[in-house]
Amino acid sequence: MAEMKKRLRVTINGERYEKEVSPATSLLDFLRTDLNLTGTKEGCGEGECGACSVILDGRLVDSCLILAVEADGQEIQTIEGVGRHGRLHPLQKAFAEKGAAQCGYCTPGMIMAAKYLLDHNPSPTPEQALEAIAGNLCRCTGYGSIVDAILSAAKER
Amino acid sequence: MRSFDYFAPQSLGDATSLLRRYGSKSRLLAGGTDLLLRLERRLTEPSVVIDLKKIRALSGIKASGKGLRIGAVTLMEEIASSPLAQGRYGIIAKGAAAVGSIQTQNRATLGGNLCNASPAADTAPPLIALSARARIASSRRDREVPLEEFFLGPGKTCLQPNELLKEIFIPAPAGRSGGSFQRCTRTAMDIALVNCAVFLSLAPKRETIADIRIALGAVAPTPLRARPAEDVLRGKNPDKGAVEEAADRAAAGASPIDDIRSSASYRRDMVRILTRRAIEEALKEALGSRQQKKWQR
Ligand code: FES
Ligand code: FES
Numbered sequence: 485m486a487e488m489k490k491r492l493r494v495t496i497n498g499e500r501y502e503k504e505v506s507p508a509t510s511l512l513d514f515l516r517t518d519l520n521l522t523g524t525k526e527g528c529g530e531g532e533c534g535a536c537s538v539i540l541d542g543r544l545v546d547s548c549l550i551l552a553v554e555a556d557g558q559e560i561q562t563i564e565g566v567g568r569h570g571r572l573h574p575l576q577k578a579f580a581e582k583g584a585a586q587c588g589y590c591t592p593g594m595i596m597a598a599k600y601l602l603d604h605n606p607s608p609t610p611e612q613a614l615e616a617i618a619g620n621l622c623r624c625t626g627y628g629s630i631v632d633a634i635l636s637a638a639k640e641r
Numbered sequence: 642m643r644s645f646d647y648f649a650p651q652s653l654g655d656a657t658s659l660l661r662r663y664g665s666k667s668r669l670l671a672g673g674t675d676l677l678l679r680l681e682r683r684l685t686e687p688s689v690v691i692d693l694k695k696i697r698a699l700s701g702i703k704a705s706g707k708g709l710r711i712g713a714v715t716l717m718e719e720i721a722s723s724p725l726a727q728g729r730y731g732i733i734a735k736g737a738a739a740v741g742s743i744q745t746q747n748r749a750t751l752g753g754n755l756c757n758a759s760p761a762a763d764t765a766p767p768l769i770a771l772s773a774r775a776r777i778a779s780s781r782r783d784r785e786v787p788l789e790e791f792f793l794g795p796g797k798t799c800l801q802p803n804e805l806l807k808e809i810f811i812p813a814p815a816g817r818s819g820g821s822f823q824r825c826t827r828t829a830m831d832i833a834l835v836n837c838a839v840f841l842s843l844a845p846k847r848e849t850i851a852d853i854r855i856a857l858g859a860v861a862p863t864p865l866r867a868r869p870a871e872d873v874l875r876g877k878n879p880d881k882g883a884v885e886e887a888a889d890r891a892a893a894g895a896s897p898i899d900d901i902r903s904s905a906s907y908r909r910d911m912v913r914i915l916t917r918r919a920i921e922e923a924l925k926e927a928l929g930s931r932q933q934k935k936w937q938r
Contacts, residue, residue, distance in 0.1 A: 488645075490647060506644060508642035508644045508680070510642075510677065510681075529681065530681075531678070531744070531745060534744060543718075543748070544747055545747050546674075546744040546748070548677070549673055549748065550677070551647070551670075551677070551690075551692075553647050553649075554649075554673065554692060597743070600743070618743065619741070619743050619744045
């Protein structure tokens with residue numbers, strides 16, 4: 485079938501974008517390939533690992549299981565928009581300080597999940613922090629340092 | 642993914658006319674957490690995808706004296722956290738809360754979970770136990786079926802190619818009632834090995850079970866009503882023996898499969914155990930703070 489493109493208007497990290505996109509493109513591929521926003525990672529492509537987590541209209545979601553066209557008219561926060569004006573977000577600082585990133589592949593998704601938590605619950609318990617990243621897999625850290633980083637960032641803010 | 646055309650109708654009428662036009666060449670898209678996987682793996686290759694999320698009438702939870710209506714594109718997270726889906730409707734909130742990670746909760750919908758017709762769907766047994774009905778729309782006529790008749794097999798529902806699931810209606814339970822949702826899994830995030838929901842109501846001013854519905858998931862090609870188990874308890878003031886007999890009958894009626902997650906015999910054992918726990922918990926809830934009951938240890 486001939487390629488049918490759709491016009492897509494989205495706001496990403498406060499900036500407006502308007503693009504033609506094939507409906508058979510995931511939001512993840514759109515971010516990474518069409519917009520070159522490669523901070524968001526693809527792990528499984530199946531909604532299991534959370535590496536592709538973004539915040540879409542205020543909700544944490546896996547961008548690999550969403551079509552780009554579904555996001556038309558919506559607002560997206562990605563890892564690129566978490567730090568502002570060259571300054572790290574308290575979560576990013578805490579992840580670096582606590583050694584919560586090893587290979588770093590899960591880190592953007594972890595930070596988005598952690599940010600979503602702190603946006604809703606500024607002083608989480610360790611259990612709540614662990615629960616907040618339950619949809620995010622990390623092969624390296626064993627999660628302890630990630631939970632430490634989230635709790636220390638929560639104190640910072 | 643193979644290429645397709647995409648529509649996001651704003652009204653139910655527009656959606657049903659698209660369905661009439663494209664029928665089985667199209668796939669309906671709600672949250673997409675199942676459909677996107679199937680598109681990626683080319684298990685389905687529609688030429689048209691119809692996104693239902695922009696249709697206001699399909700979204701949200703409404704309560705009235707008659708009962709509770711949940712729109713087909715209502716999110717799992719919205720159901721799990723809704724004050725309307727608590728109390729006597731609480732088991733549907735528990736079922737919704739059991740579906741996947743936060744990311745999935747924030748995207749997956751009730752209608753998607755049901756229409757995908759996985760035998761292990763966590764929202765199906767609670768809704769069947771609550772006597773829920775599926776409200777179905779098409780460009781020609783609307784109809785309503787008891788949810789237990791909605792499922793025909795794994796991945797199969799009674800929806801015709803020109804129909805869509807509009808909402809779920811749960812009739813308001815009468816009198817003193819209680820419910821329970823139980824599930825067991827390999828890991829917290831995995832799909833259910835077995836799940837079980839019980840909803841019962843007591844006879845006025847007595848401790849007799851006026852009516853009870855027991856529904857099981859992941860133990861048959863469709864979510865299963867355990868009628869022989871219900872029959873043991875209906876009209877009875879049950880003791881421990883009766884509860885156990887009901888649980889045994891539920892296990893005997895299940896036809897689970899062996900797969901990578903678990904063996905059939907383990908699943909059958911779990912049916913017995915979860916059913917017993919669910920009946921006990923539902924009874925406790927219905928009886929409230931009355932004295933220790935004889936069915937308890
Ligand atoms: S890449 Fe999306 S959840 Fe793994
Ligand atoms: S730091 Fe390597 S996967 Fe988490």
